[in-house]
Amino acid sequence: MNKKYITNLYNIGKLSQVDIHFANFIADLCKEDDPEIILGAALVSHATGQGDICVDLESFSGKQMMEDQNDDIPVMLPKLDQWFDKIRKSSVVGKPGEFYPLILDKNNRLYLYRYWEYEHILAESINRRIKQDVKKINASLLQDSLKRLFPKESEPQHSKNHINWQKIASITAAIKNFCVISGGPGTGKTYTSAKILAILLEQEHSEPLRIFLCAPTGKAAAKLSESIKKTKQELNCSDAVKRLIPLETYTIHRMLQTIPGSPYFRYHSENLLPADVVLVDEASMVDLALMSKMISSIPMTARLILMGDRNQLASVESGSVFGDICDPNGMQMFSTEYSKTLEIITGQKLEPELEHKQENEPENKPKNKPTNKPTNKIAPLITNFTKGQGLPDCIVVLKKSLRFSETSNIGELTQAVNNGEWEEILPLLKKKGTPQIKWQQPKDLKDTYNVIGKKIIQGYSEYLKENDPLKALEQFNNFKLLCALKLGPLGVYGLSRLAEEVLKKEKLILMDMSDVYPWYRGRPVLITKNDYSLGLFNGNMGITMPDPKQGGKNLYVFFPEASGGVKRYPTHKINEHETAYAITVHKSQGSEFDHLCLVLPDKDYLVLTRELVYTGITRARKSLMILGNEHVLKAAVSRSIDRTSGLRDALWE
Template identity: 35%
Template sequence: MLTPDSLFAVLDTLVGTRHLRPLDRALARFLAGHVPDTPPAVLLAAVLASHQLGRGHPALDLAAVHADPAATLGWADDGDTPDLTALPVFAGPLSGWLAQLESAACIDRPPADSGAPLVLAGHNLYLRRYWQCEETVAEAIRTRLPQRLAVPDDLSVRLDRLLADMRDADEAARRQTHWQSVAVALAARLGFCIISGGPGTGKTTTVVRLLGLLQGLALDTGRTPLAIRLAAPTGKAAARLQDSIRQAVARLDPAVRGHVPAEVSTLHRLLGPLPDSRHFRHHAGQPLPLDVLVIDEASMIDLEMMAAVLSALPAHARLILLGDKDQLASVEAGAVLGSLCAGSRVDAQDPAQWAGSHEMAAWLGAASGYAVKADGLPAGALTDHVVVLKKSHRFGDDSGIGELARAVNEGDASRAAAVWPRHADSIARLEPASRCIEQLALQGRSSSSPAGWQAASYRAYLEIMAAGDQGDPDGWARQVLEAFNRFRVLCALRQGEEGVSGVNAAVEASLRTAGLLPAGRSEWYAGRPVMVLKNDYGLGLMNGDTGIALPMPDATLRVCFALPDGRVRQVLPSRLTDVESAFAMTVHKSQGSEFSHTVLLLPQHDSPILTRELVYTGITRARDRLTLVGSADIFRRAVSRRTVRHSGLAQRLG
C-alpha cells in the first residue's frame, strides 16, 4: 500500500537523482499540507503533471504514463531510474487511478469553476493555469474559424498584378501551383490564417503582399486604412522580421506603401507588460487597437503567451501566424503552432495537394486561378486555415542542405545518410574527435573535413577587428559583426563539455592560443562576442541580440550591436549585466537566424532532447555550408525521435 511517507521517500530519491525537480516535490508537500487526506496516488499525479510541465507539456497524459512511466516522463533507461511500475498506482488498472483523481478535492473537472489547483479533462491532468490558457486559446480560435470576410470579384486579377514578379515560368503559365498566391487568397478570405513554410519559402514577402492587398481594398472602397501591427516572440526575431519587412514594403505600389507598417515589436512590448506583474496593459477588457495582427516565428510562442495575445485581440481583428511548423517548439510549455498545424501534411509527390476541404479548395482554385487538390477533410475544420509554402528559394532541388533537411523532416534517417557523400562540397558529417570544434572555429575545417572543404570560421571577424577602424568606427563594427555572423556553433545542450558553456570555453581558449584573442583571463576583452539574455528596453536590446566587444579610438572597450536600420549601437560592458559569451549557442536560441557556415554539435550520448525537430532546425540555420559533428548512430536516433508536447489543444479544435 502506498502511504504518504513511502511516497515522499520515493520522491526524495527521484529528486536526489535529478529525475524530478525540488519544485515538483514541493507541489506534493503543498497539497498534502493544504488539502488534508489527499490520497498519495493523487499527490503522485500532481507531481508528475508538474514534472511534465517543466518538460514543456501543458498536460500529463495519464494513460501514457500509466502504460510506460519512464518513456512518457523522458527518463533514460540507464539502470539508475527507480521503477515506478512497482507502485500500486501502476500495478492496478488505470480506471482505479482515474477514480481517485475524479473524487479528489484538489482536482476540478471542466468547466473547472471551483478554483481547485488541478484540472482533470479526460485522461489529461493540468495545473489550473495551463488548463485556463489552453481553454482561452481554443475558444479564441474556435470563434474565428467560421469567419468569412468579403473579397472582391476581381481577386484573381488583383493577385496576378500583386504577385506576378514572385512567379516562375511554370507558375506564371499555371502549370504549377503558386502557393504564395493561394496563401494570400486564403488569408484575405479568413479571419484566422496560418502561413507555414521552411527557410526561403517567401513567408515575409507573401504577408507583405497580403497587407498591400488588404490596404488597397480598404482604400478602393473609401474605408479608413486598416490598423496593422507586426510582432514576433523575441527581440531578435522582431529585428530580423523588421529588416525583411522594410525591403518587401519598398517593392509595394506607392499608393499603399505608406499604409503598411515596417516596424515590428516583440509580443511583450505589443501587449504592454505591467511592472512586477505577470499581467499586461492589453487584455480582454482593454483590447489592442488594431484590425490586423501578423505574428512571425509563431513556432516559438508558448501556450501562456498565445493565450495573452488572443485575450487582447479584438473580436473583429484578423490574425495571421507565420512560421515553420516543423521547427522546434517553444522553450516554455506548449507547442501551439504544431498543434494548430497537426493535420496539415504535405505530399511531396503531388505539388498541388492541400490538406483541406473540397469546398475551400474549389473556392481557392477560383479565387487564385491555381489548381488546389483537397484531402477532403470536413469543411470549416482547422486545416482549411493553413497553407504550407512548399518551394524554398534558399535551398533548391539540387541543394545538399535542402535535401538533407527534407529527409530529416520526413524522419528518413537512411535517406539522410545517403545525402552526405553526394554533396560533400556543402555538407559534412564528422565523427566527434578531440579539438574538432576548436579546429572548425579557427579555420572552418577540421583534420577530418572533406578534401577541398572551404568554409567560414571565426578567424575572419578577428582579422577584421585586428585591422582597426580605419577612421570609421561604425562601418568597421558592421564589418566585424557581419563576418562574425558567417559562422556559428550550435549545441543541443546548454551545460557540459558538449554544451554551450563547454564549447564557449574551449573555443575562447583555442582562439587565445592562436593569438587571435588577447591573452589573460579578463571577463571582457576585445573580440568577445556576447548574447543578451533578457530584454533591456532602456538600452534598446532584446533577448537574443548578439554584439561584440571592440576597442574604440578613445581606448575604451565598447560592445557593438547592429540595429535593423543599419546603425550600430555602442554600449559600455558595465551596462550589460545579463549576457553570456556567444561563440556557441543553443539550437533553440538560433531560431530565426542563418549563418553561412553552421556547425551543429550533437552529444556523444543519446538524450530525449535530441529530436528530429532539433536536427531540422539546426540544419536549416545553414545558408552555404553545414558541418554536423556527431556519430551516425546518434544522428539516426535523433532523426527517428519526434518532439511531442502533450496537450488537448488539437483535440479541442477537432
C-alpha cells in the same frame, strides 16, 4: 501503492523536489492521504516542468516502475479506472469549466487549473475566429492586387507543382479572420507577409488599418522589420500603400504592454488591443500561456495571421502550440468548397490530396473545373468564405524553398531529417563529392576540440582582422558554431571558452583568461535579456571593438541596425549578456549563416530531437558540418517532440 513509493520516484530522478512539494501541498489542501491523488499531483507538476500542458493518466496507468535503483521488484502504477475514480472524487479536482486546483477531463488528462484555462481560452478563441465574419472584401480590388503582386511571369511554371503557395496564403489571409502560414527556411514567409499587408491596405477602408507586427523575441521582431522594409520597396503597388505598410515591430510583450512586477498585460480580454490586423512571426516559439494571453487581447473583428515553421523546435516553455494548431498529421487539407474557390480565383488546379471533405459534404458532390484564367465572378465565392469555415481552410503551407534548390544537398538532408528516416539520412551524410555537407565522428574530446579549433580559426579570423564595425558584423555572421546544450565541454560555455583559448594562441585576440567576463577587442556578445532603454533585445548579437572614428581608444559593443547601419554602446552599459562564439540551436532560431558547424554531445540526451537537428541544419545557407557520432545523431532524428496537451483535440475533433 504507498507514499514511500512517490518519495522513491524522487530518489531515482523520476520526480523533482518541486513536484514533491506540490504533491504535499495538494495533500494538505484536500486533507486526504491518498497516494493515488498525491501521485497524480506530482506527475502533473513534473509534466508541466517538462513542457507538457497536462499529464495523460492512461499513458502511466498499469505501468511498472522500479521502486529503487537496487530493487528488482517493480511497482505497478494504478489501473486507469481505479486511478480515474479516486482522482475524480477528490475535493481538489474539478471538471473542465469548474474552479479547482486540478482539472480532470473526459479523456483522462489531468491539468493544473491555469494550464487548462490557457488551453481552453486559446481553443475557444480560435474556434470562434474561424467562424467569425470578416469585413466585406471587394472582389474586384482583390483580383487587381493579385494580378500586380503575383504576375504570371513570376508563377513557378518550371516546377512540377505549379501552385503558387504564396498567392494561396495571401488570398487566405485576405478573406479569413484567422490564417496560419507555415513554411520552412527560404519559403518566403516574410516576403508573403508584405504582399498580404499590401492587399489588405488596397481594400476600401473608411479609416487607415491599425496594423501590429510582432514576434516573440526582440531579435525576431527586428528581423521582421528589416525584411518588411526591404520587401515593400519591391512591391508593385502605389507609394501611398507602401507608406501605410508599417516598419515598426514589437515583441509580443511590448505590444501587449507588460505591467511591471506582474504576469499581466495592459491589453487583455477586457481591454482589447486597438488592432485591425495582427501579424505574428516566428509563432512556433510562442508558448501556451503567452499565446493565450495574446489571442484573448485581440478583437474578434481583427485579422490574426500566425507565421512560423511547424517543423522547428517548440517553445522553451510549455506547449507546442503552433504545431498543434497546424494540424495533427502535418498535411495540407482544404475543404472541397474552399479548394474550388481557390481554383477559380487563381486558375490553378489544386492537388487532389489537398481536398478535405467536410462532414456535411455529400460523397458525390460535383466539382467545378478550374478555368485557365481567373474569373470576374468570384464575389459570391469570396462572400461565402468570409463567413467562416473550418480550420483546415485557414492553414497554408509554403512548400517551395528559394534558399535550397531541389538538388541542394542541404535541402535534401533537411527533407530526410524531417521525415525522420535514418535510411534516407545516412547516404546523404556519407555521400562523397558533396561540398555542402560534411559529417565527422571524432573519436574523443581531444579529437573533437582539434576539429572545432580549426573551424574556429577558419570561421572567425576574417572578422577579427577587420577594423570597420559594419564589415566585422557581416563577416562574423558568415560562420557560426551551434550547440545542443549550454553546459558541458561540448556546450555553449565550453566551446566559447575553447574559442578564446584557440584565438588567443593564434594572437587574433588579446585577453586575460582569468577574467570571467573580460572585455577585449573582437569579443562577440549575445544579449540574454531585453533592455528597452537601450533598444537591445534577447538574441541580439554584437561585436566588441574600438570606434575607428575616435582613434580606437575605448571599447564599444556594435550591433547591426535594421536600416543597414550600426549602433554602439559603451561596454559598461551592456547588462545581461554572454560571450557568443557558440550559441544554442534554440537561440539561433530566425537566424541564417553562410557556414555552420553543428556540434552534438558525445552521448544521447532527451533534448536531442528531430526538431533540434532540423532547426540546426536549416540555419546553414552554403555549407554545413555536423560533428557527432552515429549513435547520437540517429537517436536524435528518431525522437520527435511530443508534448501532451488537449489543444489538438479541441481544434481538430
